[in-house]
Amino acid sequence: MITVTRVxxxxxxxxxxxxxxxxxxxxxxxxxxxxxxxxxxxxxxKCDNLALLGLLRDPDFxxxxxxxxxxxxxxMVASYGMAVxxxxxxxxxxxxxxxxxLVGRGFPDPDLVVRMRVKxxxxxxxxxxxxxxxxxxxxxxxxxQPNRGKGTKRNPGWFYGFRADMWQAYxxxxxxxDQRHGIRY
Numbered sequence: 001m002i003t004v005t006r007v008x009x010x011x012x013x014x015x016x017x018x019x020x021x022x023x024x025x026x027x028x029x030x031x032x033x034x035x036x037x038x039x040x041x042x043x044x045x046k047c048d049n050l051a052l053l054g055l056l057r058d059p060d061f062x063x064x065x066x067x068x069x070x071x072x073x074x075x076m077v078a079s080y081g082m083a084v085x086x087x088x089x090x091x092x093x094x095x096x097x098x099x100x101x102l103v104g105r106g107f108p109d110p111d112l113v114v115r116m117r118v119k120x121x122x123x124x125x126x127x128x129x130x131x132x133x134x135x136x137x138x139x140x141x142x143x144x145q146p147n148r149g150k151g152t153k154r155n156p157g158w159f160y161g162f163r164a165d166m167w168q169a170y171x172x173x174x175x176x177x178d179q180r181h182g183i184r185y
Contacts, residue, residue: 019042020173021033026049073111073176075172
C-alpha cells in the first residue's frame with residue numbers, strides 16, 4: 001500500500017504503513033486500539049491506567065514502521081448538562097496524563113475527540129449506544145462473519161480478542177483514521 005503524507009506543506013509518498021492509536025479512558029482502566037491504514041486491528045487491550053501510561057512512555061510503543069509517531073486520538077469528556085460523579089473527574093485526570101505522556105515523547109498533540117463525533121460518524125445518530133456502534137463496525141468490517149466478526153481461536157476473525165471497551169477504542173481509531181483520510185462513512 002502507498003501512503004501519502006503531508007510534510008511541511010509538501011507531499012511525500014511513502015510505502016511505509018501509518019498507524020492510528022486511540023484511547024478510550026476510564027477512571028481506573030482504559031482501552032486502546034492500534035490500527036493500520038486499512039483499519040485492521042494491530043493491537044488492542046484494556047488495562048490498568050498505570051500500565052497504559054507506562055506503555056505510552058515506551059519509546060518503541062505505537063510508532064510507525066519508519067519510526068515516526070503514530071496518529072493519536074483520545075476520547076474526551078464533554079458536558080451535556082447533566083450532573084457527573086467522581087469517576088468522570090478521575091477520567092479527566094487520566095486524559096491529561098495520557099496526553100502529557102504522548103507529547104513528552106515527541107508526538108504531536110493527540111486529538112481529543114468527544115464521543116458524539118464517533119456516534120455520528122459510525123451511526124449517523126447522537127442517540128447511538130455502544131451496542132449500535134459495535135454493530136456498525138461489524139457491518140462495515142466483518143459483514144456476515146459469525147460471532148460478531150471475532151471468529152474462533154482456530155480461525156480468528158477481524159475482531160478476534162475484542163471485549164468490553166476495546167470496541168469503543170477501535171471505533172475512535174477508525175473515526176480518527178477516516179477523518180485524516182477524508183472518508184465519510
